Amino acid sequence: MISFIGTLPGAISQGLIWGIMAIGVYITYQILDIADLTVDGSFCTGGAVFVVLFGSGVNVWLALFAALLAGMATGIATGLLHTVCGIPAILAGILTQLGLWSINLAIMGMKANVAINVTNPENLDKLLVSLRFVQDVAKGTRPFTRHPIFVVGLFTIATIAVLYWFFGTELGASLRATGANQNMARAQGIHTERNKVLGLMLSNGLVAFSGALLSQYQSFADASMGKGAIVIGLAAVIIGQVLFSKLFHNFALRLLAVSIGSMIYYVVIQAVVSLSGIDTNYLKLISAVIVAIFLAIPYWKARSFSKPVKKGGKVHA
Numbered sequence: 311m312i313s314f315i316g317t318l319p320g321a322i323s324q325g326l327i328w329g330i331m332a333i334g335v336y337i338t339y340q341i342l343d344i345a346d347l348t349v350d351g352s353f354c355t356g357g358a359v360f361v362v363l364f365g366s367g368v369n370v371w372l373a374l375f376a377a378l379l380a381g382m383a384t385g386i387a388t389g390l391l392h393t394v395c396g397i398p399a400i401l402a403g404i405l406t407q408l409g410l411w412s413i414n415l416a417i418m419g420m421k422a423n424v425a426i427n428v429t430n431p432e433n434l435d436k437l438l439v440s441l442r443f444v445q446d447v448a449k450g451t452r453p454f455t456r457h458p459i460f461v462v463g464l465f466t467i468a469t470i471a472v473l474y475w476f477f478g479t480e481l482g483a484s485l486r487a488t489g490a491n492q493n494m495a496r497a498q499g500i501h502t503e504r505n506k507v508l509g510l511m512l513s514n515g516l517v518a519f520s521g522a523l524l525s526q527y528q529s530f531a532d533a534s535m536g537k538g539a540i541v542i543g544l545a546a547v548i549i550g551q552v553l554f555s556k557l558f559h560n561f562a563l564r565l566l567a568v569s570i571g572s573m574i575y576y577v578v579i580q581a582v583v584s585l586s587g588i589d590t591n592y593l594k595l596i597s598a599v600i601v602a603i604f605l606a607i608p609y610w611k612a613r614s615f616s617k618p619v620k621k622g623g624k625v626h627a
Contacts, residue, residue, distance in 0.1 A: 319444050321580040323458035325573030327439070327523045328542055330462075330469055332550075332572045333565055334516030335543030341477075342489040342509040347403035349517050349543060351410030352384040353536030356518025357525035358417040361424045364526075370436050374522050381518020382511045384410060389507030399506075415533055425530040439527045458527060465523070466569050469516065474562040485509055517543075538594070545601040546572035552607050575600065 331353060338346040356377040363373040384406060391402035418424045428434045428442060437443075439458040446452040454460055476482045487495040488505040495502050517539070525531040550564070550571030558567050582588065582596055 317580050317584060318577065319448070319457075319459060320441065321576045322573050323439070323441075323444060323462060323527065324524075325576035326459060326462040326466055326569065327520055327527060328539075328576065329466060329520075329546060329569035329572035330523065331517045331520035331539060332543045332546035332568045333466075333469060333473070334513040334520070335540065336547050336565065336568050337473075337509055337513040337516070339544065339547060340489075341486055342506060342513075344399045344489075344506070344510070345403070346388065346510060346513060347400060347540055348384055348388045348406045348410075348510070348514055349403075349540045350536045350538070351407035351414065352381045352514040352517045353521040353524075353539040354414045354531070354533060355384055355410055355417070355536075356381050356521030357531035357535055358414045358424070358533075359518070360522035361426055361525050361531040362417055362419075364436075365424065365426060370438060370526075374438075374519065377522035378515050378519045381521075382515040384518070385510035385512070385514030386507060388514070389510040392510075393503040393506055411533070418531065418533070422534075423530050423532040426526070428529045437526050439523055440529065441527055442529075462523060466566075470562050470565045470569075473565060477561060481508075538597070541597065541601055542572070542575065545575050545597075545604060548601075548604045548608075549574050552604060 331349070335346075335349060338344045359380045360373045360377040363376055364370060368376070387409075388399075388402045388406040391397045391405060392399045395402075397405070415421070426433065426437070428437070428440065434440060434442065439461050441458075443452055443456050443458055447454055447457045477486060484495065484500045485505045485508060487498070487500055488502045489509070492502050495505075521531075521536065524535070546568050548571070550567035550569075553574070554563075554567040554570070558564050578600055579593070579596065582600075583590060583593065588596070
């Protein structure tokens with residue numbers, strides 16, 4: 311139990327970082343009603359772009375912005391494959407993800423992983439988030455304002471605020487209408503194909519930004535770091551819906567629920583690993599079981615609380 315409590319700050323930090331990625335998944339999965347599998351590739355793209363640029367001496371903020379733009383580019387690629395080439399969205403995402411494997415390797419100089427030299431104090435101090443900061447704050451050698459929970463929490467609030475503003479604009483409302491009912495949106499003169507590309511661009515931009523933050527946090531980018539990202543994103547979305555759907559009705563609060571869902575997911579994973587002492591090689595299996603349970607909860611609730619249908623009708627004399 312003591313070891314689990316000691317790992318909580320790190321689990322919450324990672325949950326917040328992945329929560330930004332989950333918000334990106336929410337845009338395509340819930341708002342646009344598209345299952346976008348580009349996520350597994352664009353997450354790594356953001357991390358790779360950031361690590362390579364930061365390692366070359368580029369300012370940390372510019373490297374983050376470049377990672378965001380690179381993610382948007384991957385979303386545009388998927389959107390054009392879907393809208394211009396007529397490829398179903400799920401297949402378009404798979405094709406982009408497949409191509410990104412090679413692109414990500416090329417970005418990293420054909421290496422499976424690229425590390426940030428955090429043994430150099432100057433490099434470490436330039437980072438916005440790092441696993442080492444969790445330990446430093448606990449020791450009292452750094453202020454709490456450098457703690458990943460605080461820093462990523464600010465990023466999360468800023469992301470939610472910007473998205474809340476954007477989806478309240480005419481363009482944002484048309485994007486939501488596209489996901490709600492494409493035919494009706496077209497009848498109102500909305501360019502649905504453009505909105506799909508825009509939604510995919512926004513989503514993957516956030517996913518890549520999250521990947522860049524994770525690369526900072528763990529001090530390296532890996533070619534396989536995005537594998538299973540879509541599952542984690544969907545898990546966070548579903549957990550947020552299951553636990554907070556009746557409490558959070560405001561759009562901004564729904565986005566916050568997704569972030570909280572991501573934190574809960576990572577805390578549960580950490581609890582299972584720490585308290586059971588299970589071999590970490592089973593982590594993927596544990597993740598799959600947890601996601602399956604949370605995906606099944608809405609169905610179980612619907613079946614348990616649905617009213618039984620009365621058979622037969624009234625008998626009239």
